[in-house]
Amino acid sequence: MVSASLRGRGLESLPLDEVKGRSLWADARRRFLRNKAAVAGLVLLVLIAVFSFTGEWIAAWSNEEIDFNVIGSAATMGMPSFENGHYFGTDDLGRDQFARTAQGTRVSLMVGLVGTFIAVVVGTIYGAVAGYVGGRTDQIMMRIVDILFAIPFMFVLILLLVMFGRSMVMIFIGIGLLSWLGMARIVRGQTISLKHKEYIEAARASGVPGWKIIFRHIVPNLLGIVAVYATLLVPDMIMTESFISFLGLGVQEPLTSLGALISEGSKAITQGAMWQLWFPFGFFVVTLYAFYFVGDGLRDALDPKDR
Amino acid sequence: MLSYIFKRLLVAIPTLLILIVASAILMHAAPGGPFTGERKLPAEVLANLNAKYGLDEPLWKQVLIYLKGLIFHFDFGVSFKYKDRTVNDILAQGFPVTLVYGFWSFVVATALGVLSGVIAAIKQNSWADYLVLSLAIAGAVLPGFVLAPVLVLVFTLKLGWLPGGGWEDGQWQYLVMPVIALSTAYIASIARIMRSSMLEVLTSNHIRTARAKGLPEWKVITRHALKPAMLPVMSYLGPAFVGMITGSVVVDQYFSTGGIGKSFVDSALNRDYSVMLGITILVGALTIFFNLLVDILYAWIDPKIRY
Numbered sequence: 001m002v003s004a005s006l007r008g009r010g011l012e013s014l015p016l017d018e019v020k021g022r023s024l025w026a027d028a029r030r031r032f033l034r035n036k037a038a039v040a041g042l043v044l045l046v047l048i049a050v051f052s053f054t055g056e057w058i059a060a061w062s063n064e065e066i067d068f069n070v071i072g073s074a075a076t077m078g079m080p081s082f083e084n085g086h087y088f089g090t091d092d093l094g095r096d097q098f099a100r101t102a103q104g105t106r107v108s109l110m111v112g113l114v115g116t117f118i119a120v121v122v123g124t125i126y127g128a129v130a131g132y133v134g135g136r137t138d139q140i141m142m143r144i145v146d147i148l149f150a151i152p153f154m155f156v157l158i159l160l161l162v163m164f165g166r167s168m169v170m171i172f173i174g175i176g177l178l179s180w181l182g183m184a185r186i187v188r189g190q191t192i193s194l195k196h197k198e199y200i201e202a203a204r205a206s207g208v209p210g211w212k213i214i215f216r217h218i219v220p221n222l223l224g225i226v227a228v229y230a231t232l233l234v235p236d237m238i239m240t241e242s243f244i245s246f247l248g249l250g251v252q253e254p255l256t257s258l259g260a261l262i263s264e265g266s267k268a269i270t271q272g273a274m275w276q277l278w279f280p281f282g283f284f285v286v287t288l289y290a291f292y293f294v295g296d297g298l299r300d301a302l303d304p305k306d307r
Numbered sequence: 308m309l310s311y312i313f314k315r316l317l318v319a320i321p322t323l324l325i326l327i328v329a330s331a332i333l334m335h336a337a338p339g340g341p342f343t344g345e346r347k348l349p350a351e352v353l354a355n356l357n358a359k360y361g362l363d364e365p366l367w368k369q370v371l372i373y374l375k376g377l378i379f380h381f382d383f384g385v386s387f388k389y390k391d392r393t394v395n396d397i398l399a400q401g402f403p404v405t406l407v408y409g410f411w412s413f414v415v416a417t418a419l420g421v422l423s424g425v426i427a428a429i430k431q432n433s434w435a436d437y438l439v440l441s442l443a444i445a446g447a448v449l450p451g452f453v454l455a456p457v458l459v460l461v462f463t464l465k466l467g468w469l470p471g472g473g474w475e476d477g478q479w480q481y482l483v484m485p486v487i488a489l490s491t492a493y494i495a496s497i498a499r500i501m502r503s504s505m506l507e508v509l510t511s512n513h514i515r516t517a518r519a520k521g522l523p524e525w526k527v528i529t530r531h532a533l534k535p536a537m538l539p540v541m542s543y544l545g546p547a548f549v550g551m552i553t554g555s556v557v558v559d560q561y562f563s564t565g566g567i568g569k570s571f572v573d574s575a576l577n578r579d580y581s582v583m584l585g586i587t588i589l590v591g592a593l594t595i596f597f598n599l600l601v602d603i604l605y606a607w608i609d610p611k612i613r614y
Contacts, residue, residue: 143318146318146322147318147321147322147325150319150322150326150591150594150595150598151326151591151594152549152552152553152587152590152591152594153549153553154553154556155553155571155583155586155587155590155591156330156587158571158575158583159330159333159334159575159583159584159587160333161575162575162578162583163333163334163580235448239450242450242452242453243450243452243553243557246452246557246560247556247557247560247572247575248572248576249572249575249576259452262452262453262456263452265456266455266456266459266561269456269459269460269464270464270471274460277456277457277460281453281456281457284448284453285448285449285453288447288448289444289448292444292447292448
């Protein structure tokens, strides 16, 4: 940007590599990296992701293996110990909590990311089309969003899961399809403010078709706000999935998720098996925190209004 | 004002109708009926059962019959699992319970949230402000299902102060933990919203005028700042209400309070479609009604709303 304006003033003779232009994204990255909480969140997230994908290799026991030494007396013998290889202890069935927690974290992260991806794709396209086309189409499309917003989402999601089977795919689709609404609203608002920018008008004047303007010129300029909102959507998704799994209506054994593990742990505490609650609880809380901090950092970095 | 209410009603009623028809169709279109279970029934028995519950009629007729019963007799039909109970019975039993602890959670969340938000804003950058802010961050990652087991662990198992579950006609001991579990996340959100909007209002011109004419500070806050600062909180109350109704499912499940959440999960596990449908519709109607109420209140407080 700097070099361009300098050139505009007829200062081409300046050695250009000395005043290297910074792109918007580079600017954002610098601001993000200066935010300590956000960077810490990002580091934590990477660590958690690494744990969730490699934890089952590191674990001495597989997540489906049953340790017959502890089965039946998990509350007294299943506590975390390095000697028998159960770093996080075992559950009531003698299954290794370390491997189970890794698996559950991975499932929760996957649901969060895939659900967000669906919500982002659907919401962005819907919002961009509504905002760009405008007029009556926009009104009808946004009225539909209003109506859907008034529907008790969790109840409908459970309804869907019960009726069409409790599979991972259904959870992905259900969560993703029911949570694009907020995204659509935000994207629409942003699109309307972009629509009257000169470069869009230039594109329209030179005969670029509408869909091409949306995908070439509008969507790329929405990426910042979409990224911020998506990061904040992931913990919501993880929470939703965990909520359903807590009720026993989510992912099914042998698959597990943080919510399912917390549910099991919450029953085990009456027998004194605290570790069954604390490990999944810890991973849940830390993951959510990390996402919130990263989201906040991204917002500060990308949203020019709040600086 | 009246025309505004009328206009909002014009949106609310079709929304409710769409919700009812869509979920009714969904229910009937789902693969596998309520009588497909582990044990396969002989074809004749299945046909008889379907005839008894009117499931052999064409889809549009079933939906129409259901709608007619619902609108003219407020009749949600019969349960598919409990031969001697109608859905109305089940709702009448659980709903008052949900309403009681839901009401208290709502009151506690709003009162504490607003109060702590205001204090944080007045004493910006003091220890009180930091306390509220850090509690708000902590509350954001503690949904009811995560908090509930921890509460039981502390108050029932460690301290022995409160019963770990049950309802007993809503005596206060049985009410405390459900209310804490349900309201914490919302206290946090409301406090955060209230703080930032209060900070914004306090810098506005009319507050400067009020201070300049020598009003004591508490009067400036209560008389001039509180009302405009409440507006963002007002618009959050709708979603908060929905969230609490949703959270009641977990409360019922974990504290055995016996509200409609319990019936919902039971019916979901039993594939008792008519009960699920009834609860979804009831919650949906409540949500729509509440959003309507909030919109009207909002319009009443904020003179800038055009109606």
